[in-house]
Every structure is written in C-alpha cells, then in structure tokens.
Amino acid sequence: RHAQKSGARLQERTAVSGPVLDETTGSIVGVTAKPVDDNGRKVGDEVTYRAPVVVAADGNSTRLSLAMGLRKRNDRPMGVAVRTYYTSPRHDDDWLESWLELWDGEPNRSNLLPGYGWIFGVGDGTANVGLGILNTSSAFQHVDYKDLLRTWLDHTPEHWGFREPNRTAPIRGAALPMGFNRKPHYADGMLLVGDAGGMVNPFNGEGIAYAMESGEMAADVISQALRRTTTDARERTLQGYVGALEARYGGYYTLGRVFVKAIGNPNVMKLATRYGLPRPTLMRFTLKLLANLTDPRGGDAMDRIINGLSKVTPRA
Ligand SMILES: Cc1cc2nc3c(=O)[nH]c(=O)nc-3n(C[C@H](O)[C@H](O)[C@H](O)COP(=O)(O)OP(=O)(O)OC[C@H]3O[C@@H](n4cnc5c(N)ncnc54)[C@H](O)[C@@H]3O)c2cc1C
Incomplete structure (x- = not known):
C-alpha cells in the first residue's frame, strides 16, 4: 500500500505463469500472468506485462527463477519451519522464548526430539509457537513436522494452553532457504529478492528483514540503472546489486554456514548449552551474532569483533 501511494501499480489476484524473453539476448523483458480468484483458480485470459527490469520476489519456490534456469544450490543450508497459534495466557510475554532442546516428555528423562522451538506472545490473546529443523539434522525430511510440533507441545505445561482445542490456526510450514542458496542475484534482466534469492x-531462520532490505536495495539499484543512458552502463549498475548484497550479508552468511554445520553435531550443541548458556557475557555476544544485531559503525568490542569477522570471512 505504501508503494502504491508512491505510484506503484499493484496487480492483485494475478498469478505469474512464466517469463517473457527477448529472442535475441535471452534476457527477461516481462512476464505472462493469469487472473485468478481467491482460491487460485484461473478466471480469465492470460495477460502479458513488459518491464525494463524484472524482480523475482516470489518466495522460496520461485518458479520464475527456475524458469530462468536458476536452480538452488545444495551446498547452502536449508531449513524447514512449522508454526501455528494457540489461545494462551502467554500471549503477552514480552520476550521471545527459544527452545534449544525439545523433549517428548520430562527433560533429560525422555527422548530428545530433533529441531529447535520458539514461543512468542502476539498480544491478541494468542501465542505464535513453532519449530524449525536444519538439513544438517538426520531427521530432516524424514519426520512429520506437524506431529513433531504436537508431540513437543503436548509435554509443555497444561496451563500454557498449547493443546488442540486452543489452536486458532492451521499448522503451516515451509522451507527456509538460507545463506544465498540461489545465485546470481542479478542475471539476464532479473533481480532476486528475499527467499527467491x-x-x-x-x-536464526529469520527472513522477513532480509526480504525487505534486499527489496530496498534492489529498488535503489533499479532506480539508478534506469537513469543510465546506455545499455552497458545500465547493466553495470544492475550488476552492482550482486556486490551490494555480498558486501552486506556475504561474510556473515558464510559464518552462518559454519555455525549451522557445528550445531548439527549434537555433541557441540550439548557442550554449548551446558557451558555456554550460563555465561552472560558469552550469551550477549551470541545474541548479537545470531540476531544480527551489531552496530555497523562504532559499537562496542563485541560489535567490532563480529563485524570484523564478517568482513574477513569469504563471501557466501
Ligand atoms: C513457519 C515459518 C515461520 C517463520 N517465522 C519467521 C519469523 O518469525 N521471522 C522472520 O523473519 N522470518 C520467518 N520466517 C521466514 C519468512 O517467512 C520468509 O523468509 C519471508 O516471508 C520471505 O519473504 P519473501 O517476500 O521473500 O517471500 P514470501 O513471503 O514467500 O512471499 C512471496 C510472495 O510471492 C507470491 N507468489 C509466489 N509465486 C507467485 C506467482 N507465480 N505469481 C504471483 N505471486 C506469486 C506468494 O503468494 C507470496 O505472497 C518463517 C518461515 C516459516 C515457514
């Protein structure tokens, strides 16, 4: 709506069906699309939209990228998350709770389940509860994630309310494509934004901020590119998006890959929770690193260490 106020034309109930290619260069110059109803059923004839630059912001499945030959890289981490909502007295918690260990009974006296959980109050009478699993876990793609969520929650305290009768939404899940698992982020007239890239x-499995930030970076680059007067200059400017993304997240995401590999080892995780968790300074550092909450300029010693590490680490 904000973009619309600035002059963007929003096309709702429209499903993109494929790219329109320039026959000589093979670059994308638009998309074909079909009008659909609220259930995604086609309700009209196919239409074509042409544009000087195309942005694929179509999420993890990104059919447009696939149609342009951009496959996902399997040497990058991948996760899956499922979540739902329950009416709960914990709706006004003013913190987000992370569960590093999920048990199917009493902690340390039952079976350790794969994955990590979260609980956060939404403030409207409900709490958002979910879990995620990384592809470094042997359970990845071999368990029913919805069952796993219910099993964990059935063993949380009854008065929190995380039981079937209090569930207010379906359990929904999707993949979490991490660490730049689809590249290049600009090629043949198309930029990738958010999960598509x-x-x-x-x-930490967060993708909303990165989708919004990459969207902003793409918009900046495109508006500069459209002011260039030659095709070469325009291409060079659009290529700048790749470098800008690498500079902002490249090193940090490479560190993230190392982290994902390390915590995939249950022994590392056990040591980290036993000896790391009780140390407040180490935990402050960990929180800054995991939540990407460093100050880019100045900041304290922790900020400088994390920013320094991200800078010297090869880009993702
Ligand atoms: C269970 C779960 C919990 C999560 N929790 C968090 C969280 O707490 N914090 C956080 O930061 N991140 C979270 N994430 C990740 C976050 O949801 C994504 O990273 C983020 O939504 C990516 O935004 P996006 O705009 O790139 O893609 P999406 O949000 O997937 O948006 C893509 C859009 O494109 C549309 N689209 C797709 N194909 C077409 C087509 N052919 N034609 C027209 N439209 C199309 C889709 O309908 C969709 O609206 C979670 C993910 C999951 C699965």
Whole structure:
C-alpha cells in the first residue's frame, strides 16, 4: 500500500505463469500472468506485462527463477519451519522464548526430539509457537513436522494452553532457504529478492528483514540503472546489486554456514548449552551474532569483533 501511494501499480489476484524473453539476448523483458480468484483458480485470459527490469520476489519456490534456469544450490543450508497459534495466557510475554532442546516428555528423562522451538506472545490473546529443523539434522525430511510440533507441545505445561482445542490456526510450514542458496542475484534482466534469492539468515531462520532490505536495495539499484543512458552502463549498475548484497550479508552468511554445520553435531550443541548458556557475557555476544544485531559503525568490542569477522570471512 505504501508503494502504491508512491505510484506503484499493484496487480492483485494475478498469478505469474512464466517469463517473457527477448529472442535475441535471452534476457527477461516481462512476464505472462493469469487472473485468478481467491482460491487460485484461473478466471480469465492470460495477460502479458513488459518491464525494463524484472524482480523475482516470489518466495522460496520461485518458479520464475527456475524458469530462468536458476536452480538452488545444495551446498547452502536449508531449513524447514512449522508454526501455528494457540489461545494462551502467554500471549503477552514480552520476550521471545527459544527452545534449544525439545523433549517428548520430562527433560533429560525422555527422548530428545530433533529441531529447535520458539514461543512468542502476539498480544491478541494468542501465542505464535513453532519449530524449525536444519538439513544438517538426520531427521530432516524424514519426520512429520506437524506431529513433531504436537508431540513437543503436548509435554509443555497444561496451563500454557498449547493443546488442540486452543489452536486458532492451521499448522503451516515451509522451507527456509538460507545463506544465498540461489545465485546470481542479478542475471539476464532479473533481480532476486528475499527467499527467491535464498536470503534467510542461517543463524536464526529469520527472513522477513532480509526480504525487505534486499527489496530496498534492489529498488535503489533499479532506480539508478534506469537513469543510465546506455545499455552497458545500465547493466553495470544492475550488476552492482550482486556486490551490494555480498558486501552486506556475504561474510556473515558464510559464518552462518559454519555455525549451522557445528550445531548439527549434537555433541557441540550439548557442550554449548551446558557451558555456554550460563555465561552472560558469552550469551550477549551470541545474541548479537545470531540476531544480527551489531552496530555497523562504532559499537562496542563485541560489535567490532563480529563485524570484523564478517568482513574477513569469504563471501557466501
Ligand atoms: C513457519 C515459518 C515461520 C517463520 N517465522 C519467521 C519469523 O518469525 N521471522 C522472520 O523473519 N522470518 C520467518 N520466517 C521466514 C519468512 O517467512 C520468509 O523468509 C519471508 O516471508 C520471505 O519473504 P519473501 O517476500 O521473500 O517471500 P514470501 O513471503 O514467500 O512471499 C512471496 C510472495 O510471492 C507470491 N507468489 C509466489 N509465486 C507467485 C506467482 N507465480 N505469481 C504471483 N505471486 C506469486 C506468494 O503468494 C507470496 O505472497 C518463517 C518461515 C516459516 C515457514
């Protein structure tokens, strides 16, 4: 709506069906699309939209990228997350709770389940509860994630309310494409933004901020490119998006890859929770690193260490 106020034309109930290519260069110069109803059923004839630059912001499945030959890289971390909502007295918690260990009974006296969980109050009478699993876990793609969520929650305290009768939404899940698992982020007239470009943070599974930030970066680059007067200059400017993304997240995401590999080892995780968790300074550092909450300029010693590490680490 904000973009619309600035002059963008929003096309709702429109499903993109494929790229329109320039026959001589093979570059994308638009998309074909079909009008659909609220259930995604086609309700009209196919239409074509042409544009000087195309942005693929179509999420993890990104059919447009696939149609342009951009496959996902399997040497990058991948996660899956499922979540739902329950009416709960914990709706007004003013913190987000992370569960590093999920048990199917009493902690340390039952079976350790794969994955990591979260609980956060939404403030409207419900709490958002979910879990994520990384592809470094042997359970990845071999368990029913919805069952796993219910099993974990059935063993949380009854009065929190995380039981079937209090569930207010379906359990939904999707993949979390991490650490730039689809590249290049600009090629043949098309920029990738957000999940389409595999921009979920490997440290914590968050992707919303990265989708918004990459969208802003793409918009900046495109507006500069459209002011260039030659095709070469325009191409060079659009290529700048790749470098800008690498500079902002490249080193940090490479560190994230190392982190994902390390915590995939249950022994590392056990040591980290036993000896790391009780140390407040180490935990402050860990929080800054995992949540990507460093100050880019100045900041304290922790900020400088993390920023320094991200800078010297090869880009993702
Ligand atoms: C269970 C779960 C919980 C999560 N929790 C968090 C969280 O707490 N914090 C966080 O930061 N991140 C979270 N994430 C990740 C976050 O949801 C994504 O990283 C983020 O939504 C990516 O935004 P996006 O705009 O790139 O893609 P999406 O949000 O997937 O948006 C893509 C859009 O493109 C549309 N689209 C796709 N194909 C077409 C087509 N052919 N034609 C027209 N439109 C199309 C889709 O309908 C969709 O609206 C979670 C993910 C999951 C699965």
